[in-house]
Amino acid sequence: MTTELTTAVVRHLEVLCNQIGARPGGTPANRAAAEYIAAEMRRLGLEVELQPLACPDWRCLGELLTLDGQPLELLTNPFSPSCDVRAPFVPVCTLAELERAELSGRIALLYGDLTRQPLAAKSWFLSSEEDLRPVHLLEEKEPLAVLTVQALPGSVNRLIEDWEFGLPSATLPAESGLALLTHPGGTLHLRLATEQQPGETCNVIGRRVGTRLEVAAACAHYDTKYDTPGATDNATGVAAMLALAEILSAETLDCGLEFIAFANEEYLPIGEDAYIPAVGEDHFGQLLLAVNFDGLGHRLDTLNVASFTCSQEFQQRLEQIAAAHPAVAWTEPWPESNHSSFAWRGVPALAFSGQAVRTWAHQHHDSLRWINPANVLEAAQLSAEILREVQARPLAWLRPEV
8 A cells, every 4th residue: 555655646746746847826737737636536536626716817928137238137026017118226125215215217126124025915914014015115106117136046936926016026036136236327128028817726625524524624735836846835745635535535434524725825815715715614613623734745854743723632642643753843833824724713733844845945946856755655644643533533622722
């Protein structure tokens, strides 16, 4: 069985990363990934539901940046509109500088304090007014375009990724940013050729009923950023979830099972925007446990697990079960993935991940050559052991007292 499961894990990874590749929401590749996952769920005997989610279908057709005629490397930000402008640029490092800057008829060049994190997305519910202040200032000052400097050498992480941000924008690699900052007073020519139209993605959900109403859920997001094969983020998570479904396919459990391949974890709107209205808030009251796989399987990494909203008794039992897997390390809770939507609603949750994903995610080199299938399979096997433990447990034993 282990050999067959390893073969299945490798096949999932090969299809998602190499045959399909980058799979942002709304794209043909994203639809191909959803179709593959749905077919695998049906093969394992699950009842499959597709939950549609409207999202932008965006693509970059071409890009050019020159400084006084000399070409510079750039990365068009997802969802940027097209532009073809020639103008001087204004370097802006801090919020105070941005508040004073005259940007009309110019190109804004953001760096330093303003680009240590991506600019906040306007519709993201965790974005505070303070977070959104730079965004609002840019919209008020109406530069011809916005360039943001990515200070991490070699990174392709974009710094503006909001489909509601209407200004043309691109991210500059560190070397391009250095060229501009050491040649003040130069004239830039920025040409971005993009297309955007209404698109659609979907959550793919496979279900199996049990003999009790309560359900255990496992999830992983299947979309990626642009320009990355998304091996650790998150083909490995999808492979672990499908391996878990395969392990349990021949077993009888008291609880129902729900396997959720979430769309749009990387960009707004998120997959939960379709999932939560479809299942209803009462559904979360019937969930025994939610297991999320995101960012695991790097060959230079261990397998990490974090727990959320678990009772003391359940946590102790989790640690006993995990002790049989010495390559697994407990880590502090972290919010940046699909498990949060369950934990915030009081559902006990586990997140399987790794530390390497923090620097490898969203990059060109997040590819299969760095993946250890045994690590992926171990996440699925440990999750199966945990689900066998909880499948007959009462909700009150799993959840902390309120």
